Amino acid sequence: MLKKILPLLTGVLFFSCKNDSTDFKMIEVKYPATKKDSTVKDDYFGTIVADPYRWLENDTSAETAAWVAAENEVTQGYLKQIPFREAIGKRYEHLFNYEKFSAPTREGKYNYYSKNSGLQNQYVLYREPVDGGAAELFLDPNSFSKDGTTSLSNISFSKDGSMAAYNISEGGSDWQKIIVMDAINKKQVGDTMQDIKFSGATWKGNEGFFYSTYERPKEGSFLAGKTDNHQLYFHKVGTAQNTDKLIYAGKNESIRYIGATVSENQKWLFIYAANSTYGNSLLVMDLTQPSAPVKTLVADRNNQHTVVDVDDRYFYIQTDRNAPTGKLMLAPIATPEESNWKTLIEAKPEVLSASAAGGSLFCSYLKDAVSKVYQYDRTGKQIREITLPGLGSASGFSGKQDDTELFYGYTSYTTPYSIYKMNIATGKTSLYKQPKLDFNLDEYESKQVFYPSKDGTKIPMIITYKKGMELNGKNPCLMYAYGGFSVSVTPFFSTSNMILLENGGVFAVPNLRGGGEYGEVWHEQGIKTKKQNVFDDFIAAAKYLTDNKYTSREKLAIEGGSNGGLLIGACITQQPDMCKVAFPAVGVMDMLRYHRFTAGAGWAYDYGTSADSKEMFNYLYGYSPVHNVKPAAYPATLITTADHDDRVVPAHSFKFAAHMQENQTGSNPVLIRIETKAGHGAGKSTQQIIAETTDKWSFMFYNMQVQPKY
Numbered sequence: 001m002l003k004k005i006l007p008l009l010t011g012v013l014f015f016s017c018k019n020d021s022t023d024f025k026m027i028e029v030k031y032p033a034t035k036k037d038s039t040v041k042d043d044y045f046g047t048i049v050a051d052p053y054r055w056l057e058n059d060t061s062a063e064t065a066a067w068v069a070a071e072n073e074v075t076q077g078y079l080k081q082i083p084f085r086e087a088i089g090k091r092y093e094h095l096f097n098y099e100k101f102s103a104p105t106r107e108g109k110y111n112y113y114s115k116n117s118g119l120q121n122q123y124v125l126y127r128e129p130v131d132g133g134a135a136e137l138f139l140d141p142n143s144f145s146k147d148g149t150t151s152l153s154n155i156s157f158s159k160d161g162s163m164a165a166y167n168i169s170e171g172g173s174d175w176q177k178i179i180v181m182d183a184i185n186k187k188q189v190g191d192t193m194q195d196i197k198f199s200g201a202t203w204k205g206n207e208g209f210f211y212s213t214y215e216r217p218k219e220g221s222f223l224a225g226k227t228d229n230h231q232l233y234f235h236k237v238g239t240a241q242n243t244d245k246l247i248y249a250g251k252n253e254s255i256r257y258i259g260a261t262v263s264e265n266q267k268w269l270f271i272y273a274a275n276s277t278y279g280n281s282l283l284v285m286d287l288t289q290p291s292a293p294v295k296t297l298v299a300d301r302n303n304q305h306t307v308v309d310v311d312d313r314y315f316y317i318q319t320d321r322n323a324p325t326g327k328l329m330l331a332p333i334a335t336p337e338e339s340n341w342k343t344l345i346e347a348k349p350e351v352l353s354a355s356a357a358g359g360s361l362f363c364s365y366l367k368d369a370v371s372k373v374y375q376y377d378r379t380g381k382q383i384r385e386i387t388l389p390g391l392g393s394a395s396g397f398s399g400k401q402d403d404t405e406l407f408y409g410y411t412s413y414t415t416p417y418s419i420y421k422m423n424i425a426t427g428k429t430s431l432y433k434q435p436k437l438d439f440n441l442d443e444y445e446s447k448q449v450f451y452p453s454k455d456g457t458k459i460p461m462i463i464t465y466k467k468g469m470e471l472n473g474k475n476p477c478l479m480y481a482y483g484g485f486s487v488s489v490t491p492f493f494s495t496s497n498m499i500l501l502e503n504g505g506v507f508a509v510p511n512l513r514g515g516g517e518y519g520e521v522w523h524e525q526g527i528k529t530k531k532q533n534v535f536d537d538f539i540a541a542a543k544y545l546t547d548n549k550y551t552s553r554e555k556l557a558i559e560g561g562s563n564g565g566l567l568i569g570a571c572i573t574q575q576p577d578m579c580k581v582a583f584p585a586v587g588v589m590d591m592l593r594y595h596r597f598t599a600g601a602g603w604a605y606d607y608g609t610s611a612d613s614k615e616m617f618n619y620l621y622g623y624s625p626v627h628n629v630k631p632a633a634y635p636a637t638l639i640t641t642a643d644h645d646d647r648v649v650p651a652h653s654f655k656f657a658a659h660m661q662e663n664q665t666g667s668n669p670v671l672i673r674i675e676t677k678a679g680h681g682a683g684k685s686t687q688q689i690i691a692e693t694t695d696k697w698s699f700m701f702y703n704m705q706v707q708p709k710y
Contacts, residue, residue, distance in 0.1 A: 024705045027081050029669045031661040032070035035063075042592070045614040049592065049627065056654040057597075059643070064654070068643070068674050071657065075638075075671040082698045087710035088499065089694035093119070096495050096690060098435050103396045103407040103419045106130060108161015108183070112138065121148025121685035125155065138186060144168060151683030154200040156209070157183060159266055163237070165201035165209055171644040171677040172684060174198065174598075178211060180237060193241050197227065198599070201235075202262045202269075204287060208236040210247060210260045210269065227599050229254040232271060248273070248283070248294055256602045262287070263310040264401060270307045276605030277485050278523070279303055282317075284336065297331065298338050309356035309401075311378070316361065317341065318354045325519035326352030328361070328380075344380040351488065351519045357399030357406045358424035362386075364397060368448065368460050369490050369517045373397060375427065384427045390415065391446070393490040407432060412491040413446045413464040413507065439498050443467055446491070451510075451544040454536040457525075460517070461510035461541055462491060463550060466501060476505040476706050477551035479541060479579075483512030483534040484563035484606055486523040496693045503701070503708050506550050510541035512567075514606070528608040529619050535570050542578050557581035557700045561681065562648055563588060563606075569625030569656060572635055580668075581700045582635045584625075586645055586680055589652040591624035592617070597649045626652070629659035633666025636703035638696065642675040650674065668703065 036052040043049075058064055079085060097118040104111040109130055114123040122141035128134070144150035153176060155166035164183040167176045178193035178201055193201075199212035212232045217225020231249040235241065248258060248271050257280075259272040267288050274280040279301040286292040298305050302321075308328065309316040315331040321338075328345040331338075345354075350365035350372065360383065361376040371394040373386040388394050392412030399406045404424055411417045418434040446464045453459050469475065478500055482489050489511055497507050511517045514526025514534045526534040542558070545551050556579040560567045565587020572582050588594050588603070592610040595601040601609070608616040621627055637660060641653035657672035664670050673695060675688060684692075701708055 024702065026667060027078050027669070027702075029074060029078055029671070031670075032067065032074060034067065034658045034661070044592070044610055044617045044621070047617070047621070049621070051593075051655075053655045053658045056658065057649070057651040059650060067654070071672050072674050075673050078669060078671060079695050079698060082702045084701070084708050084710060085694060085698040088697050088701075088708060089690065091710050092496065092499055092693055092697070093690050095437070095439060095498050096686070098437050100417070100435055101419060101433050103409050104128075105407075106400060106403065107157040107164075110161065112157075116686075119686055121687060122151050122683075125152065138183075139166065141168070145170070147677065148685035148687060149677040149683075151685075153683060156201045156203060158203040158206045158209075159264070160206065163203065163206050165203070167196065167200055169683045172642060172680065172682065173644045174646050174680070189237060191235070191237060191239075191241075193235060198230070198257060199259065202260055204234070204262055204269075205266060206237070208234055210234050210262070212258045212260065225598070226596060226601070228256045228601055230256055230258040232258045232260055247271075247285075256599055261307065263307075265310060268310060268315075272306075274301055274602075276301070276602050278520075278605045280305060282307070284315075295336075297336050306354075308354045309361070311401075316344070316354075316356065318352065320520050323347035324521045325350060326354075328352070328354050328363070345376060351516060355398035356401070357397060358403040359401055360424055362397035364394065366488055366490065366517055369462070369488060369511045370448075371395075371490065375424075386422070386427065387429065389418070389420075391448075391491070393492060411493045413462060413493065413497070413509075414441050414444050416441075416493045416495075437495075439502070444501055449544070451540060453513075453533070453540045455533070457513070457533075457537070459510055459512065459537050459541065461508055461544070463545075464497070464501065464507045465550070466504065469504070469506075471549040473546070473549040473552040474555060475551050476500065476503065476555045476557070476701065476704050477508060477545060478505065478557045478559055478700070479508045479510070479538075479545065480559045480564075481510050481512050481538055481541070481567060482560060482562075482564040483514040483526055483538065483567055485514070485603075486516035486520065487563075488516040490517075496697075499693075499697050499708075503706065506545070508541065508545055508550070510537060512537040512541075514563075527606045528616070531607070531619075532623065534567060535574060535623070538567055538571055539575055539578060553577065554580050555704050555706070557583065557704070559583040559585070561585035561587070565589070565648070565653075566591075566625065570623050570628075572637065573625050573628040573630075574623070576632045576634045579635050581703050582637045583640065583696060583700075584637070584653070584656070585640045586642065586648050586650075587625070587639075587652055587656070588648050589625040589656040590627075591620040592627065594648075594652070597651070598646050600648075626655050626659055629656070629663050631663045631665050634660060634664050634668060634670060636668035636699065637670045638699045639670075639672040640675070640692065641672070642680070644677065645680045647680040671699075 040051045040054045100116045102114040104113040110127040112127045116123045125139040126135050127138045141152040150170045153167045153169045157164050165180050169176045176196045180191035181188045196213050201209035203209045214227040232247045233244040235244045255273050257274040261270050269285040271283040272280045282298040282305040285294045305319045317329045320326045327347040329341040330344045331341050350367050353364045355362045363374045365372045370391045375383040394410045396408035416435045419432040421432040422429045448462045450458045512534050558579050565584040568584035595609045610617045639657050641650040660670040
């Protein structure tokens with residue numbers, strides 16, 4: 001390999017060979033002194049648990065701010081000494097600089113879509129007349145703030161498209177504002193809803209819209225305070241928010257999550273109420289009758305129920321009741337209670353996601369984490385299978401009832417997000433838009449394998465690499481996973497991964513239990529007292545990759561965010577030598593106290609809580625990353641979080657970093673990178689993304705002693 005590229009890169013190779021001893025020299029790290037408070041202890045069913053770094057939970061204190069500043073100074077000081085960091089940053093910025101689009105959606109007389117010209121901090125919303133005409137800028141989130149950290153997180157239109165309400169997030173926070181505008185003249189009407197969380201607007205005519213929110217936390221900081229009483233309101237355009245009408249809230253209990261949608265025909269309001277991330281009750285209100293009561297269709301919250309479509313006779317409802325992979329039901333409008341539902345489309349072995357457009361029903365199924373899509377009529381008869389470009393992820397098969405065409409997106413690990421236009425009547429499909437990249441994706445391929453976990457369960461994993469790559473155990477590899485909350489990790493395209501692939505690397509994604517790739521049974525095999533299955537699945541994936549010479553432990557990095565951050569934290573505390581580099585991002589690291597912050601109590605369906613029982617406490621205590629850091633030689637670890645993360649509060653990462661730095665006995669660095677003016681991940685500016693990605697690859701390559709080709 002070196003002989004083949006020597007004529008082209010003599011200078012670069014000479015530099016790296018000549019300076020191997022200095023380029024990859026040990027960068028000295030002196031961690032900030034972190035105060036320990038030995039008096040902070042809790043009694044859990046007779047077990048005393050110390051929490052010496054609890055003071056870091058106070059994200060508004062000067063002491064915590066000083067610690068954050070000191071840690072960031074150490075981290076940036078380390079990263080600045082990596083000689084190829086600047087070159088990676090320039091290469092990634094170049095790769096990132098291409099035009100990106102979303103699929104269009106029809107609202108009134110216009111098709112709306114988002115576009116980023118390449119390096120804009122936020123996507124810009126444009127529209128084009130449905131009947132043809134030039135595109136015009138509709139809303140530019142880059143004008144919301146000077147530094148690009150205020151983002152557009154949602155927008156909804158009234159049925160005729162004349163009014164719009166959009167959410168903005170400042171610094172990535174889940175606490176948002178809803179701003180109302182006249183969509184015809186593109187001017188705000190003066191209404192701004194404050195303190196909105198986990199809700200967009202759903203319109204009733206042009207009169208106003210429904211939205212949900214919590215009361216501001218009374219204890220602790222605004223970002224970290226507990227939120228568990230969601231309430232649904234109706235806002236009439238032109239009135240003050242404090243006069244909004246309460247539509248639905250828990251009567252004898254707090255309800256953590258309440259969502260609502262209005263049917264396209266404007267006759268029905270559907271309300272979804274949940275106390276966990278899985279399972280919801282379903283209610284309906286007749287909007288044609290003044291002061292109509294809220295009527296319960298499904299009272300319990302033991303399963304998932306979603307209204308897919310409505311016509312004059314039926315509600316079309318997807319449910320996983322007695323069907324772990326999902327089925328489509330008909331609920332007669334005259335008697336819509338669950339006891340009267342009839343099956344329209346039976347459950348299949350694959351996981352269902354149903355939608356509607358143009359009078360048809362579309363059933364997207366996951367077959368081993370890969371999309372397959374079928375079109376049905378309203379009698380449940382299959383019309384056709386939609387031919388997809390390859391083995392990847394397809395989305396967007398939804399629209400208005402009178403649509404004649406729809407736009408859907410397709411992507412894979414080697415295909416950037418591309419948009420296709422489909423004639424609903426004929427099924428004829430054509431490529432509508434595909435981005436142009438300065439990267440030859442034809443040189444790379446993805447392969448799906450199935451490997452045994454610790455208990456013998458077969459786990460799927462998709463591995464992406466350059467065609468013809470030699471399996472010699474010397475290839476740098478990044479393994480990414482999630483494994484929780486019934487979330488399905490399907491093939492996706494990442495510009496960031498091109499940095500890895502073009503440097504001879506491997507990108508691997510195992511689909512762990514706890515996810516939704518095989519339905520609720522798969523999910524339940526990775527929750528509560530079965531959570532260890534998730535970690536075992538991931539550790540077994542690493543073993544497969546090393547046993548089959550895709551990589552070696554010295555060239556393996558592992559990454560996950562949020563629940564995936566917990567995955568990384570648990571794996572490196574259980575098996576510190578499983579990899580060379582670890583990237584736990586915005587992770588849930590304190591499993592004994594996670595439910596005390598923001599909406600964390602809603603995660604109990606997956607995790608259980610330390611207050612549930614002695615058995616549940618013991619189980620959580622046994623794998624909680626913060627509580628299982630012991631003196632050991634840990635991988636080179638770059639923990640990432642953000643100061644505005646009000647979903648998984650940064651205290652999780654703060655405490656984990658403090659414990660890791662205290663207990664690292666090896667020579668690998670343990671650093672924490674704390675982004676400012678950012679939250680759990682969504683809405684980051686392009687510059688923030690480029691900077692964080694640059695630091696990730698620089699840290700990984702340097703600690704693997706891999707010289708990138710730049």
